[in-house]
Amino acid sequence: MNNHKAIVETRSLAIGYRSSGAARTVATGLNIQLRAGNMVCLLGSNGAGKSTLMRTLSGLQPALSGEIMIDDRQLGTLKPAELAQKLSLVLTDRIEAGNLTAREVVALGRTPYTGWLGSLTKKDHFKIAQSIEQTGISLLLDRHMHQLSDGERQKVMLARALAQDTPVILLDEPTAHLDLPNRVEMMRLLHTLARATRKAILLSTHELDLALQTADELWLMHPDGTLLAGLPEDLVLSGAFEATFARNSFSFDRATGTFIIHQPLDNAQIYLEGPEGPLFWAKRALQREGLGISRYRDAPCLIRVADAKNGFEAEIIFQNQTFKVSSVQALIVQMHLLFPSHGRSAAS
Amino acid sequence: MQPIQNRSWALLFLGILAVTLFCLDIMLGSVAIPFKEVFRIVTTGESENRAWLFIIEKIRLPKSITAILAGCGLSVSGLQMQTLFRNPLAGPSELGITAGAGLGVAAVMLAGGGSASMYAISQLGITGSWLIIGMASLGSAGVLGLILLIAGRIRDNVILLIVGVMIGTITLSIISIWQYFSQPEQLQEYIMWTFGSLGGVTGYHLYVLSGVVVAGLLLAFASSKSLNALLLGENYARSMGLTVGRTRLLIMLSTSLLTGSVTAFCGPIGFVGIAIPHITRSLLGTSNHRMLIPAACLTGTVLLLLCDVIAQLPGTQTVIPINVVTSLLGAPVVIWIIIRRNNLRSSFS
Numbered sequence: 001m002n003n004h005k006a007i008v009e010t011r012s013l014a015i016g017y018r019s020s021g022a023a024r025t026v027a028t029g030l031n032i033q034l035r036a037g038n039m040v041c042l043l044g045s046n047g048a049g050k051s052t053l054m055r056t057l058s059g060l061q062p063a064l065s066g067e068i069m070i071d072d073r074q075l076g077t078l079k080p081a082e083l084a085q086k087l088s089l090v091l092t093d094r095i096e097a098g099n100l101t102a103r104e105v106v107a108l109g110r111t112p113y114t115g116w117l118g119s120l121t122k123k124d125h126f127k128i129a130q131s132i133e134q135t136g137i138s139l140l141l142d143r144h145m146h147q148l149s150d151g152e153r154q155k156v157m158l159a160r161a162l163a164q165d166t167p168v169i170l171l172d173e174p175t176a177h178l179d180l181p182n183r184v185e186m187m188r189l190l191h192t193l194a195r196a197t198r199k200a201i202l203l204s205t206h207e208l209d210l211a212l213q214t215a216d217e218l219w220l221m222h223p224d225g226t227l228l229a230g231l232p233e234d235l236v237l238s239g240a241f242e243a244t245f246a247r248n249s250f251s252f253d254r255a256t257g258t259f260i261i262h263q264p265l266d267n268a269q270i271y272l273e274g275p276e277g278p279l280f281w282a283k284r285a286l287q288r289e290g291l292g293i294s295r296y297r298d299a300p301c302l303i304r305v306a307d308a309k310n311g312f313e314a315e316i317i318f319q320n321q322t323f324k325v326s327s328v329q330a331l332i333v334q335m336h337l338l339f340p341s342h343g344r345s346a347a348s
Numbered sequence: 349m350q351p352i353q354n355r356s357w358a359l360l361f362l363g364i365l366a367v368t369l370f371c372l373d374i375m376l377g378s379v380a381i382p383f384k385e386v387f388r389i390v391t392t393g394e395s396e397n398r399a400w401l402f403i404i405e406k407i408r409l410p411k412s413i414t415a416i417l418a419g420c421g422l423s424v425s426g427l428q429m430q431t432l433f434r435n436p437l438a439g440p441s442e443l444g445i446t447a448g449a450g451l452g453v454a455a456v457m458l459a460g461g462g463s464a465s466m467y468a469i470s471q472l473g474i475t476g477s478w479l480i481i482g483m484a485s486l487g488s489a490g491v492l493g494l495i496l497l498i499a500g501r502i503r504d505n506v507i508l509l510i511v512g513v514m515i516g517t518i519t520l521s522i523i524s525i526w527q528y529f530s531q532p533e534q535l536q537e538y539i540m541w542t543f544g545s546l547g548g549v550t551g552y553h554l555y556v557l558s559g560v561v562v563a564g565l566l567l568a569f570a571s572s573k574s575l576n577a578l579l580l581g582e583n584y585a586r587s588m589g590l591t592v593g594r595t596r597l598l599i600m601l602s603t604s605l606l607t608g609s610v611t612a613f614c615g616p617i618g619f620v621g622i623a624i625p626h627i628t629r630s631l632l633g634t635s636n637h638r639m640l641i642p643a644a645c646l647t648g649t650v651l652l653l654l655c656d657v658i659a660q661l662p663g664t665q666t667v668i669p670i671n672v673v674t675s676l677l678g679a680p681v682v683i684w685i686i687i688r689r690n691n692l693r694s695s696f697s
Binding site for chain 2: 047058059060080081082083084085087088089091093094095096097099100104105107108111114116117118163288
């Protein structure tokens with residue numbers, strides 16, 4: 001987060017769809033700012049209107065009311081060729097032109113600057129080389145698009161957006177279809193790029209964990225059509241982050257910044273203690289089995305976990321008896337013997 | 349830079365092939381003329397044998413030039429449509445554009461009564477050729493516009509193709525109704541036209557056809573930057589500053605002119621429009637239209653000249669319709685390419 005000038009700014013923007021006169025509003029009263037050098041993640045559950053906002057900001061869809069300023073110019077007054085020099089996109093659209101090489105795709109990013117035949121000048125070649133270097137795709141250049149993996153293709157599309165040399169880049173779910181290492185790499189790359197190139201980067205994503213770690217700012221879209229912007233940490237601490245994704249089946253652990261699928265149960269009779277690592281995994285396994293973890297040390301059952309040579313070791317102290325186990329599986333088996341009426345064993 | 353080198357070899361090979369076939373096409377025919385004489389007539393325009401001079405100058409040369417024009421026109425029109433619709437199966441005949449041109453031709457031939465037969469039109473000279481080109485292009489543009497309108501609502505390629513085939517069928521039915529109520533003499537004229545022929549374009553017609561096809565090709569080449577941008581899809585194209593509506597209009601204009609004019613004079617030559625773009629992409633391994641458009645012209649020229657040579661059944665007095673040859677020769681080629689490459693879908697445009 002910094003106090004640089006906002007490159008994209010909206011004033012009481014309302015977004016939605018208009019079909020045959022009737023407008024279906026998705027979100028209203030949006031006053032948001034996208035600043036140079038910042039990476040902003042747009043979060044919200046499915047159907048909250050992330051794509052509508054992205055499409056409206058990129059000029060692919062008209063706003064219902066309010067205005068969008070890009071570089072102090074109103075979006076609507078910019079000619080397509082002018083807008084193309086201010087804002088570039090990475091979309092989820094499938095690229096069907098598999099015959100294009102990665103190099104050709106990146107070069108297409110120069111389209112707004114080339115003449116009527118699309119011949120590349122020295123400056124174009126320089127910008128293309130620069131964006132290839134920034135995204136680290138120099139080994140992919142002569143490969144055809146249909147020969148690339150999803151992660152590689154996404155990087156090529158990002159390089160194309162960089163070659164378009166715009167102060168703003170919008171990415172619609174750039175981490176969709178990618179495996180975890182590629183998702184992490186993409187987010188890290190975007191964050192580095194925002195800092196290094198002073199570009200304003202906005203991306204919509206479902207990667208809550210990664211967004212919390214890498215984003216300079218979060219935009220939370222609620223299904224009720226409001227948007228909250230702020231530092232990830234502030235949004236977590238104020239409870240706004242939790243509220244956006246509130247569901248009955250899981251909860252957000254503010255202390256660790258992760259989502260917990262199973263809530264502590266009412267019949268919490270177990271207290272866990274020990275070093276962080278084994279504690280975390282033992283807790284997770286017990287919760288999956290439906291065994292509630294108590295927050296208080298005077299719970300009837302105490303489990304003391306510890307690091308061991310072979311990974312895990314635990315002592316169960318229950319009704320003055322002590323049981324030693326040397327794996328999480330053994331721990332679960334023992335717990336079901338001690339609490340036959342609880343958790344999953346109760347149902348069976 | 350291996351691929352680039354291969355590309356220039358491929359282009360050189362195509363060029364040599366085109367020149368060879370052009371010579372062969374002029375030399376072969378129902379009347380045997382020695383090669384020396386043919387060469388002399390083409391280069392100097394003189395010959396002792398008046399009949400030979402007439403055959404070369406008035407029949408064979410115009411026919412070969414028509415073959416080149418038709419090859420270029422249909423290939424480039426198919427190439428543009430495949431990119432515009434992002435559909436490997438798009439082509440002038442597949443989406444009913446040729447049928448639309450046919451409707452325009454039928455309107456001139458059948459509605460004009462006995463006086464408007466092809467013979468009568470050719471007597472009209474330049475006015476007649478403009479009339480028939482105009483009507484055929486209008487017919488193509490009408491169908492293309494309708495399909496584009498539907499394409500705006502339907503994103504699915506397969507559904508769009510089905511719609512295109514349906515519109516083509518409707519157009520053909522209208523022609524059929526028209527035929528049903530027409531005189532036999534007019535019918536014969538029209539049916540002969542549907543067989544396709546490269547031989548009917550002479551004199552003024554050839555100038556008109558050349559002018560329109562060259563204009564259409566230039567328009568297509570001028571759109572090559574937009575066509576390249578469209579390869580990534582309409583949203584990306586728009587984000588790169590393309591005015592999609594205007595681009596669509598330009599491509600539509602070029603496609604209608606090319607398909608309309610060629611179809612008006614040579615009849616509905618099927619197949620070239622869908623096959624040549626695929627063959628060209630396979631040969632060059634690129635989707636860049638700046639290279640594809642000229643290369644597709646070369647490939648189209650080669651194919652149509654070859655078809656024309658075969659259609660004359662060298663050594664015999666018989667000539668079979670060009671439409672039959674293009675399909676008989678072309679369809680197996682496309683099937684072969686699909687089977688061999690098996691990635692038509694991912695690399696079509």
